[in-house]
Amino acid sequence: MPELPEVETTRLAMKHYVQSRRIEQVIVRDGRLRYPIAQDLPAVLRGECIDDVQRRGKYLVFSCRSGDLLVHLGMSGSLRVAPRGTAPSKHDHVDIELDGGHCIRYRDPRRFGLVLWTPRAADHELLRDLGPEPLEGDFNAGYLADRARGRKTSIKSFVMDSRIVVGVGNIYANEALFLAGIRPTCAAGRITKIRHQHLVRAIKDVLRDAVTAGGTTLRDFASGTGQPGYFQQKLHVYGRAGQPCLICKAEIKSRRLGQRSTYYCPLCQR
DNA sequence: CGCTGACCCTGACGGC
């Protein structure tokens, strides 16, 4: 489900409700996630005060007084703020009950996500080898061209690699490559410097626009308050196989690349 | 080291 814009949308909603709140109780209904939830998580979290909610790539970090709660939403995860006492539905695996009457509810049908406590999220091995944030200045054409040198993998798989740059998932990789006019199958190492510039700009533009739109709602994404995103109305190629290109009217093609559905315009992208 | 494909899990959808 969530790429950077959806995680950022979730972060903003969480921050509004949870900042400076104290955790009164944690209920784990099903801890069988990507890594099983630690047995002592409820005891460890009880009494902690949430100082801030940050994001690193697609990870959410709830920074507390004596450590960080690290959350990843995987493919199908979501966080909602609900009034305490609301009946949980299927796949609502964790409730974090706060003072003030709200609770953070973690839902994840496919259970590819994770919820774990760590002393300092920034030092955790899951975050240690991540690439730069796409909306920061250190993600630029010089950096990307440098990392791409000699690489034979497709440019699409390359920009979806979180060691290269974080937060760019399948939807936005497809969209950014369209905006940059680059065929997804191009070898990363054979992209010219000027095209790296176009690609960096396209990634930043598409992610910023999607954050502004509140993310993309394809099936069930909703922000922490239940609002859907609206970026799906702006998609140029993702999910549009067989339909005309919005720019040149050519038929949008699709194929599989690195196990992921890939969409492109055969005329606009070379 | 870099690349490919299998795998983790549940649910939705289309075809028959």
Next chain:
DNA sequence: TGCCGTCAGGGTCAGC
């Protein structure tokens, strides 16, 4: 109505 195959926004790992 039900059964079956396919696909889904993420990431890890083994094997070559």
